[in-house]
Amino acid sequence: MQRINSTTLTPVSFILNGVPGLEDKHIWISLPLCSMYIVAMVGNGGLLYLIHYEESLHRPMYFFLATFSFTDVVICTSTAPKTLGIFWFNLKEIDFNACLSQMFFIHTFTGMESGVLMLMALDHYVAISYPLHYATILTNPIIANAVFITFMRGVILVFPTIFLTKRLPFCQGNVIPHTFCDHMSVAKISCGNVKINALYGIMIAILIGGFDILCVIVSYSMIFRAVVKLSSADARQKAFGTCTAHVCAIVFTYVPALFSIFAHRFGGHKISHSFHIIVANLYLLIPPTMNPIVYGVKTKQIRDCIIRLFGGSKSTKSHDI
Structure with a gap:
């Protein structure tokens, strides 16, 4: 039975219902999700350790990559354990404040992930266009400030969603048809007016996602112009090669996000x-x-x-990417 504050119509807890209609397949759905979570934790944890351990990776590009990996760890840890608890042990109840905290971490760090991708694009532009001034342009204080500002941008923009959700009355029930507390998934089960929530959610998506995608497009346009001006074919190939992993990361991050947004809205x-x-x-x-x-x-x-680490040889400084 739902326990609710009669004054504010705020439930003590929510019930996360998993994947409605596929309850009998929860175990099968959990297997790929669990595998992905394990790979994500091992892979990102390994990258963080490697970047910390190897002196040759103590450079701006890899500092951004370490921040990216840390962000990924926070994102998947914010959702996957609870989701697996629902699928495996039927642990569907989540405290109201814990739900709001999960919502905050999900949206703040997905925004952070987008921001770090944007910073990495700018890093590649500086490295290719101004290689001789790279170390003087991207100093440690500038990098630290850029990452901090990106993080605070997410905190400042996402934090109001907590208050917008907390003010809503939940007089029709506390069952969320989802595996985690997403902003609009929680708002939609309210019996109040959620138009402000919906509009603010779109505004955040534009201010964070739209701005970052625009910066990435502009950065790669300038990178392309700088690369085609290089006289040597080998130099052009090497320059493009430095961007390959980042372009793949952009595809893996933005394509599922955009698909989810457009599928949900249209x-x-x-x-x-x-x-x-x-x-x-x-x-x-x-x-x-x-x-x-x-x-x-x-x-x-x-x-x-990785080869040196597992081979037991000592770290050496290298500038190849």
């Missing part, structure tokens, strides 16, 4: 609600799973460091 009744929920889970797990694999395969210096 799919209507053509796409089942269960499909929306599965896509939302994949959208949060695919980037953390694939990014360390892509960077491990596509980045020569990381590959060399």
